[in-house]
Amino acid sequence: MMQLALSKWKALDKWKDSIGYQSGLLATICGLAALLLMTMELWTRPLINLRIEEDQNALLDEVLNGASYANKVFSQSQKITLQQRQYEIFTVKDGAGGTTHYVVRGSEEGFSGSISFLVGVDTDGVITGVRIINHTETPGLGDKIELAKSPWVKEFNQHSLANTPLWGVKKDGGSFDQFTGATITPRAVVNGVHIAMQALANNLAGAGHDAP
Amino acid sequence: MMHHDTQPPAAAAHRNRQIWAAGLWDNNIILKQSLALCPLLAVTSSATNGLGLGLATMVVMVAANLLTSMAKGIISKAVRIPANIIIIATLVTLIDALLNAWLHPLHKVLGLFIPLIVTNCAILGRVESFASKSALLPSMLDGLAMGLGFTWVLTMLGGIREVIGSGTLFANASLLLGQHFAFLETTVIPEYRGLLLVILPPGGFLILGAVLAIKQKTEQVLAERRAIAAAAVTGAQS
Numbered sequence: 001m002m003q004l005a006l007s008k009w010k011a012l013d014k015w016k017d018s019i020g021y022q023s024g025l026l027a028t029i030c031g032l033a034a035l036l037l038m039t040m041e042l043w044t045r046p047l048i049n050l051r052i053e054e055d056q057n058a059l060l061d062e063v064l065n066g067a068s069y070a071n072k073v074f075s076q077s078q079k080i081t082l083q084q085r086q087y088e089i090f091t092v093k094d095g096a097g098g099t100t101h102y103v104v105r106g107s108e109e110g111f112s113g114s115i116s117f118l119v120g121v122d123t124d125g126v127i128t129g130v131r132i133i134n135h136t137e138t139p140g141l142g143d144k145i146e147l148a149k150s151p152w153v154k155e156f157n158q159h160s161l162a163n164t165p166l167w168g169v170k171k172d173g174g175s176f177d178q179f180t181g182a183t184i185t186p187r188a189v190v191n192g193v194h195i196a197m198q199a200l201a202n203n204l205a206g207a208g209h210d211a212p
Numbered sequence: 213m214m215h216h217d218t219q220p221p222a223a224a225a226h227r228n229r230q231i232w233a234a235g236l237w238d239n240n241i242i243l244k245q246s247l248a249l250c251p252l253l254a255v256t257s258s259a260t261n262g263l264g265l266g267l268a269t270m271v272v273m274v275a276a277n278l279l280t281s282m283a284k285g286i287i288s289k290a291v292r293i294p295a296n297i298i299i300i301a302t303l304v305t306l307i308d309a310l311l312n313a314w315l316h317p318l319h320k321v322l323g324l325f326i327p328l329i330v331t332n333c334a335i336l337g338r339v340e341s342f343a344s345k346s347a348l349l350p351s352m353l354d355g356l357a358m359g360l361g362f363t364w365v366l367t368m369l370g371g372i373r374e375v376i377g378s379g380t381l382f383a384n385a386s387l388l389l390g391q392h393f394a395f396l397e398t399t400v401i402p403e404y405r406g407l408l409l410v411i412l413p414p415g416g417f418l419i420l421g422a423v424l425a426i427k428q429k430t431e432q433v434l435a436e437r438r439a440i441a442a443a444a445v446t447g448a449q450s
Contacts, residue, residue: 016288025288029295033302040309047313055316141408148384180405 060092062147063103063120063129065157070095073103082199085192089203092120099123104200108192110135111142111184119156119196126163130156130193142185152177152186156193161201167194228353235357242365242420243427247334252366253416255325257377260385262370263363264318265325270359271307272329276300277343277355284344296339297330304330317387334362365423372419377411379404 015021060073071093078089085106092101100123107116113136120128130153132145144150155176168174169187178186241247251269256262279299280287287295308326311319319326329335338358343351375381379401386394409415 016286017290022288022291025286026291026294026298029298033298036302037305040306044309044313048309051313051316138408138411141406141411148387181408 059118059131059133060103060120062131063118064092064101065120065128067092067100067128069093069100070097077105078203080199080203082202083195085195085199087196087199089200101128102200102204104196105133106192106196106199108188108195110137110188111182112136112138115145115185115188115192117189117192117196119193119200121160121197121200124160125197125201126158126160127156127193127197129154130189132189137185138182141179141182144179144182145185145189150179152179153189161197167191227350231350231353232357235354235359235361236364237361240361240365241334241337241358242362243424245334245337247337248332248362249420251325251328251332252369252420253413254328256366256370256373256416257411258374258380258384259367259371259382260388261325262366262368263385264322264388265328266359266363266366268307268322268326269329269332269335269362270356272300272303273335273338273359273362274352274355275303276335276339277351278348279303280339280343281346281348281351287344292344293336293340296336296344300335300339301330320387322388334358369416369419369423372423373410373415375400376407376419377409377415378406 056074060069069092071091073090073092076090080087080089085108087104087106090103090105091099092103094100102121102123104119104121105116106119107114109115115135115137116133118131118133120130122128131147132153135143135145137143137145144152147153159175164175166172166174167176167190169176169178169183169190171178171183172187174190176186176190237243239245242249242252248269251265255265276296276299280296283295283299304326308319308323311322311326338354342354346354371381374383379399381398381400382393382396385396386392389396407415410419
């Protein structure tokens with residue numbers, strides 16, 4: 001009895017060492033994993049997209065400083081390039097269809113990788129808010145550009161191309177604070193926002209009064 | 213598979229104690245095995261980050277140990293590593309998607325670290341050296357103990373680096389654990405200018421080295437004391 005069970009087990013073990021069993025096993029595991037992941041993807045993708053949209057809208061509310069809007073802001077954009085940087089301009093409209101704000105999305109090379117940001121500008125060219133969308137700056141130093149870590153980005157509020165002659169950190173003679181131990185990051189953000197503002201101004205000037 | 217968990221309760225309790233001791237101290241992933249140093253250095257710039265990665269890793273460890281233990285009868289020896297890697301990678305991807313969909317604020321904090329878990333050799337190590345040879349319950353317990361051991365070391369290192377590097381402790385804990393834990397966020401040194409070196413990965417190496425040295429010294433002193441006490445006992449007897 002024991003002997004029989006043991007020899008059966010050995011035969012099974014041998015079969016498990018065959019190339020056929022092994023490739024079949026791997027193929028089955030891969031197949032199961034793929035099936036599981038596909039199901040999960042189908043199930044979570046709409047939810048994740050919804051979350052990303054919520055995030056974007058929350059950010060939009062912040063850069064507009066709470067101003068209300070009636071259109072789907074991010075559904076239509078105008079892409080423009082200035083100084084080798086790509087910017088996307090979105091138009092914010094009120095219920096009557098009149099333009100109230102512009103939102104510019106851009107990115108700038110920071111200390112370690114690119115920093116993407118969103119700038120809200122009213123029709124007079126005055127900044128209503130700047131928020132960082134994404135960055136990989138040093139935690140504890142460069143990450144003070146996030147509102148969650150420091151109120152620094154609020155310094156941009158009320159600035160415009162007209163009332164700010166020198167866009168730079170104080171170290172460079174400008175009007176924005178730098179952080180202790182990190183100058184490159186705020187310098188990059190100030191520079192990026194400045195060029196974004198110029199891109200928007202050029203775009204509006206070029207388009208005349210029929211601005212999008 | 214072959215043998216079920218049929219040990220008497222006393223032996224099982226003893227075994228469980230050993231599993232806990234191994235995970236938390238004796239065979240700790242970082243302090244003893246020196247594994248998973250890459251995520252360790254990258255992530256432990258603050259106590260909250262360390263805690264987050266530790267907890268996520270723990271969940272993956274328990275699940276990976278469970279699945280491997282369940283599948284150990286059908287997985288043949290020669291292909292066990294690719295098979296286990298697929299299991300781990302699938303688990304991590306599932307957890308990533310689930311967190312992203314249901315716990316989005318948490319995912320925003322941990323998002324960067326979660327894919328890193330696949331590359332954590334400690335998980336494959338536990339699967340390989342424990343779960344592929346053990347029954348279900350001990351395997352899950354091993355994952356839990358090893359994961360907790362990993363978590364406390366990560367949190368401690370993150371805490372030390374955070375206090376020295378930026379003068380705070382558990383900053384942004386409420387983003388990870390919810391508003392109830394906002395009380396954890398403390399500023400240890402007000403108006404602190406920060407010490408960049410400690411926050412950057414080389415600082416992680418330095419602090420880890422110091423922690424390992426303290427651990428070695430403590431164990432050495434304890435062993436010497438034990439030897440002296442034992443010698444005193446034998447001396448008194450003779």
